[in-house]
Amino acid sequence: MKYGIQLPVQSQSTIYAEPWEAGAGPEDLAEVARAADRAGFDYVAACDHVAIPRRLAPAMSTVWYDPVATLAFLAGVTGRVRLLSHVAVVGLRHPLLTAKQYATLDHLSGGRLILGVGAGHVQEEFEALGADFEHRGAVLDETIDALRAALGDEFPVHHGKLYDFEGLGQRPRPAQARVPLWVGGSSPAAVRRAALKGDGWLPQGDPRARLPAQIATLRRLRGDGPPLTIGAITEPLYVGSPAWEVGRRTLTGPPEALVEPLREYREMGVDQIQVRFRCRDIGELTDQMAQFGAEVGPLLDAGY
Known part of the structure; x- marks a missing residue:
């Protein structure tokens, strides 16, 4: 079972941001990404x-850094x-624009992109950008089809109700022959969309x-x-015994104890878990990531 991490600092919703993130910046983001690279994390994620x-x-x-730039x-x-x-939130942009941005990212990174897409939920954001909020589910359905075409061929063809293009070329091409497209969301419509159109499913806070x-x-x-x-x-994590209040939902303990509730996800049929660590500063976060990668990660698939 693989594991990845949603980046701190990049988005700072009060639901999950730690106090230290308010004063953090680009070097902190870079250090978290380097720590993930060293510790065997499968991905870093941006909202x-x-x-x-x-x-x-x-x-x-x-505070929401642009995901492509980040x-x-x-x-x-x-x-x-x-x-x-x-x-x-690909419904906010024309699919050719989205394809240009993410194809370039995949090309520059040597084929490391996973394109996660979702319908969005902020009405004013859609209205300010001239996007259709009321029918955003239908927009996303067609946008996924249009993105498949645009990320697949230099001169893609898509004739839909909302978008129509043919004979327009885009380079550079993605480094991957097929960019993985994961669909986010936990509503019945989102789950159906993931099953029928996606390469993966990203739940949105399902217990x-x-x-x-x-x-x-x-x-x-x-x-x-x-x-x-x-x-x-997953629930918030802390590897070891914290000397401060980390919240009642946080999973804590030595690696052998921590891995047991995480293995339960594997038993449900989960292929990858997204983790978030409670931490008081960047140093504690990268230490937690290193310890997780060295001591918890290798135990996740033990016995499978």
């Missing part, structure tokens, strides 16, 4: 919002770790008790199609 309305700013904050920056300071958009039913639905809808990479977001 996507263009503009946060004032009504949501107290909870979401307005992942491209981190591609230059790493050599192995994959680069995940979790998730790109572990809900995952088996979601996975069963994915498999039923997928049928005999190619294997689907199924993800899960």
Whole structure:
């Protein structure tokens, strides 16, 4: 079972950001990415919002680094770790623009992109950009098809209800023959979209008790199609015994104890887990990542 991490600093919603992130910057982002590269993490992930309305700013904050720029920056300071958009709200942009940005990122990184996409949820953001919020699910469905075409051929062909293009070439091409496309979201529509159109599924905050039913639905809808990479977001983690209050939901303990609840995800059918560590500063975070990679990661598949 693989493991990745959502980047700190890049997005600073009060749901998950630690206090130290408010004063952090590019070098801290780079250090986290380098730590992930060293510690065997499969990916680092970046979120996507263009503009946060004032009504949501107290909870979401307005700190949302652009994911393409951020992942491209981190591609230059790493050599192995994959680069995940979790998730790109692709309905905010024309698919040819999205394809140009992410194809370039894949090309520059030597084929390390995983394109995670989602429908979005901030109405004012859509309205300011002239995008269709009410029908964003249908927009995403067609956008996925258009992106498949644009990321697949130099001169893609797509004739849809919303987007129509042919005879327009884009280079550079992605380094990967097929860029993995993971669909985010936990609503019935999102799960169906992942099963029918995606290469992977990125849940949005499903508690572990809900995952088996979601996975069963994915498999039923997928049928005999190619294997689907199924993800899960774990509870917050702290490797070892914390000397400070890390919250009642946080999984803590030595590696042998910590790995047991994480293996349960594997037993449900999860292929990759996204982890987040409680930490008081950048040093504690990178120490936690190193310890997880050295002592917990190797135990995740033991016995399988």
